[in-house]
Amino acid sequence: MNIQLTEKKEQIFFSTLKLINIHGFHGSPMSKIAKDADVAVGSIYHYFPSKEDLIIELYWYCKEKLNAHVFSSVDSTLPYETRFKQIWRHLVLYYLDHLDHFGFLEQFYGSPFYEGIRTNIIKQKSERNVLLHFLDEGVKSKHLKDLNVRLLISAYLGVAISLVRGCLYEKSQPTEYELDTMVDIIWNGVKK
Template sequence: MGGTEHLAEKKKAILESTLELIKENGFHGTPMSLVAKEAGVAAGTIYHYFDSKERLICELYTYENRQRMEAVAQGDDASLSYPERFFAIWLRLFNYYRDNPNVLQFFEQFVNSPYHAKNPEESHDCFYGMLFRFFAKGVEEGYLRPANPEILGVLAHGSVTTTAKIHRYGKINLGEEELRQIAQIMWDGMSVS
């Protein structure tokens, strides 16, 4: 493994350890020394990549945002009809949160934290840009109600996150049919037809 790859692996290990520790201990209970120990790096090494805990947490948000965007964009087929793409994106996003519950919990903690308040540019990210463009296309092409695409995107995303939390805690038995029904209800509320 080359030097650059090794460095990238260390940074990734630090980010992933931070995510796990924040889940267990919250932001305040996750000092840089504990992250270094969990990631298996020297305490000084962590500061080579992140000059502060704030920078580490903000970069973790950016990193996980890219991961989420790639998971949702992967498999998107522009040749499908807009409604088919809507359902596929909704389900991919649900599957991502179902498979990565720590990430969903981290996102919710981050947007309600002082880290987000001090770094508002972190919230204007590639994921929401992609989501809002998708909904803008649906409005422009006449599939969706003539509403602000950002509102439509937030509503759809909120339905996914709530569904993922309900699934995680076993509040309702959610099989494939139930997931399809939830996405259908969202579609019915947003679509022109």
């Protein structure tokens, strides 16, 4: 891929993240994003035909960054339970270290933008949804209860997101004990 193209798109993504976290989706028009990214409005439309396309691509960009960070340092030869717990911890710590991504994803999941892609993510088990595949692997290998993967994701991510929100509200970081306790609660609830 063209390095200049990648840098320009990332510049647009960074500005979009910043503005959406401050002003929300509706308060972040393409003109404001272009100005903040120091690019012409026409340049944004060259890369993204519409604001909806920009938002959806930004979603996948954030998910890919998250997945790369969360899954890259997990040894796939480790027992499933160990990986389950490591991935969850990496997820929480990633969100706390990347609040711009966390804030954007929180807004995205409650928006009409997500409604447009949600069905494909769950039904088609999008190749880009690494967590879905990991939990599905746990069900198939009989490490996890035979539940709908949507329920497993809700338990796994719901607790992580709630913990991150609590830390943000309290302006604190989770302790090792809290991380271990929370992931043990999840594991004990979904293990076979």
